Amino acid sequence: MVTAEDVRRVAMSLPRTSEHLIRDRVKFRVGQIVYVALSQDETVMGFGFPKEQREALVASEPHKFAMPSTSDMRFHWVHVRMDAIDRDEMEELVTGAWMMCVPKKVIREHLER
Structure with a gap:
């Protein structure tokens, strides 16, 4: 099962990401745009799509x-059960959501590394 720490590791590796605790929910955003959020019990991940x-x-x-x-x-949003995905799929979903929030130049620079 994917954990909140797995999501955090991926999200925080992406440029311009910041982590916030809002109403007891962990959210990752670029600027003011939330692109990934975890349910309070950390069993469901909402993500930009x-x-x-x-x-x-x-x-x-x-x-x-x-x-x-x-x-x-x-909003551009979907939910996924964290026990139903593996780390590779989670990384793909988180990265895809992040790519919806940042300029193409930032994406290019990140992918070139």
Whole structure:
């Protein structure tokens, strides 16, 4: 199972990321944009994901992914059960969410390292 510490290790390795504790939830953001958040019990990870693709993602693996709450439907957001993914998939989801928040130049520089 992926842990909060695994998510933290990946997120904090990404340029411009900062960690915040907001209403007892760990959130990772670039500037003011949250791109990954953990549930209070750290069993679910919310992450940035293109709105137009999220229904297909959730439908493809409903045991793993879930739509955000009604109040979060306006955001580019999806939930995933942390016990349903491995570290490689978590790293891909976190990195993809981060890439939605930073300039292309920052992405290029990070990938070149």
